[in-house]
Amino acid sequence: MCSVEQKPVFRDLSADDPDPEVTEIESLCMNCHANGITRLLLTRIPYYKNVVIMSFSCEECGYENNEIQPGGAFAEMGIRWKLRVEHPSDLSRQLVKSDYTSIRIPEIDLEIPAQSQKGEVTTVEGVLSRVMTGLVQDQDARKEQHPETAAQIELFLERLHKLRDLEESWQLLLEDISGNCFVENPAAPGRDPRCERTDFKRTRDEDHILGIFTRDEVSENRLLTPADPQTGCYEQLEKDEVLSFATNCPYCNAPAETNMKLTNIPHFKEVVIMATTCDACGHRTNEVKSGGGVEEKGVKFEVKIASRDDFSRDILKSETCSMSIAELELETGGRALGGRFTTAEGLLRATADQLRAAGDAPGLASERLQLFIEKLQEVLDGNRAVTIVLDDPAGNSYVQSLADDPTTPDEGVKITRYERSHEQNEELGLNDMKTEGYEES
Template sequence: MSVISEESVRGESVFKDISADDEDSQPTEIESLCMNCYQNGTTRLLLTKIPFFKEIIVSSFSCDNCDWANTEIQSAGRIQDQGVCYTLKVQSKQDLNREVVKAECATTRIPELDFEIPPFTQKGSLSTVEGLIDRAVAGLEQDQPARKATDPEVANKIDEFIEKLRKLKDVEDEFTVVIEDPSGNSFVENPVAPLKDEALTVSRFERTVQQDMQLGIRADDDPEKEPDSNTVEAMRNEVLVFNTNCPECNAPASTNMKLVQIPHFKEVVIMATNCDSCGHRTNEVKSGGATEELGTKITLRITDPSDMTRDVLKSETCGICIPELEFELGMAAVGGKFTTLEGLLKDIKDLIVAKNPFVTGDSGVTTRLQKLVEFGEKLDKIVAGETSVHFILDDPAGNSYLQNVYAPDPDPEMTVEKYTRSFEQNEDLGLNDMKTEGYQEEN
């Protein structure tokens, strides 16, 4: 049995990137009991990393006696700060080939059939949309022989439902697949990246107390506490430090948190994490105020390299658009950030190109990879001031900000519009009592 050394925990991670060039990265083999024939088989364990899914443990069991086999994926990474919900409109057979990372704690739903796979009833998997349907069919078929013997009427109804599931793969009619994961570790492929996926909607949500308990990050007898007013006042006057784990190597790290007043704007909470073990650094921004009555759309015409030094506050509810590149990024793709325009563009490049798990490595498609490389080169030209484009921040909560370098005078290259949120935007923000109107320009 291999032993995890102190150096592995605090220095180089035991979770390796998948690479055909790394001959030393071999799975661990363990003799284990076959639950089908109750003779000994072999379990193989591989500790690795997949972008967006963090660290994972891939386990594969095979039995030479009865030929039974089983493969599972378990998340070994940290639980994310927010849960994630993917809603996919399956409109063609190509959508069935989208790759899906589904965590064990995720709930899968197909609303058109009133069908739901509850959390913790299936192991985590790396599959496709078609694979999810096949797995659901296999689960329903498993006990059908016993049902037909004891309750033929129920068995016939299940057979009819299985046939409906199978017909979904013909995609004669559009249907919806919803994956809701409170851990935030599931992922659905966007095959047209870096362009906006019109068929896929991604939203983030705060976990409930019950979901925290299910994930094991809150004790059953731990009540939900309200923040103390003295604690909030202390945050305004000092930097608060608390212990966390690095999101990359999982080594112990420290997170600094501070309430900051941005000139000509509002108060925000800035959180920064630095890891001494691997050097990873992150920063995240949360709005310190309430949701504004009107949304905000900020449009900047980038004409000079000096524009890259402008301060940007992008809240977690803000979307990004660059019309000249036909690029649009939804509010959930990049979290809240307080950085410069150059820093934000580099973060977008890392997210779309460098950290996309389905277009790099062995799973990469040549044409798709080429498009992303070209997109990254276009972003580099914008940062270098070689390309003039319009950069748009669209925040329905009104909590984003782009520095006016001419303040207090108007900025000739920047426009700010205030608008009334649509019904769908109110749904995303949990504000369903707002009216739906068009844009209203700020005076």
């Protein structure tokens, strides 16, 4: 029996990979109706996800077309980006937009609706250039046939030129119900000073646009039976039982296997732990899902890491929990590391490994990133004390107490429970909107 080395489906672009597996397909040119060539490349964008880059070219008429499609499933939530364009470097920020990304520039009342353009990898300046190119097209004929309309377009083009020349600051707003758009952070791994990201719960109509339906909305012959292990129902899991099912690797999309187990965390609640190991690329995930719903209040933990004993503290970080370390100027969103049940040391090492994996990403200041990783390594070596702040508006995160008596407060952990803000309730898909306010526990 011959064996073939299994490679990841989605691989990083690298000079060490001489065969990036570009697929060429003969296809029809929509401009001259001759046969052209479409090239497909499956690759990964650092700090983003797997994508399929498609490039079409026709030798007969010279027509070319490039677009991008996400290489995985739709995200669980939609995403909004708000970028304040104030510096020339902001114009060169890389953008990834899908077919479902809408773009707005409120200063000039410009809106590009979702599904009006194909997905692409571009820059902030590229968005302006594409709009300007579309407006200039047929402008000569428009001046003869519709001079008033042409004059209005000329005025609008002047405003676009002012934005590109940064004569004044302006905002670029992106919204994508599929969650598959991205704005580059030049300050990574630090917090982006001029860009804000917000996740939101999709409406039922938005789910239908993406082709997502609930079990009650599909026909009876397509309903999953209760015995189907892939329905994802926690009720099927019994204690000490490990459920396995086939899936795809979230890193390279190769076939893999996921193990799922229901675990009871003392003094907290039951959670579902899912672990995936990929034989193709070696990627491993340790994901945690809460077995219950959203808690009545959010929770914030301030965990001091000053000794070796602090590294062994168990931590349950849900996918809605953000993490920050003020001493290192580090801030990560809840979905950056995903949900995981680990230790304080494991959480820091996972952060370092994720940064090392993106260390060769184009557009990043690799020296600054390497310096940050060295500081993080000093923490792991016990040579630098830090405080890890975990903020979970859903209240589904947990930090182990090292006190001998569970009823005695642990001096190494400060716990704050708070009422969620209107925006946090909206992100969690809750209808009960509460005022924001903190309360010490």
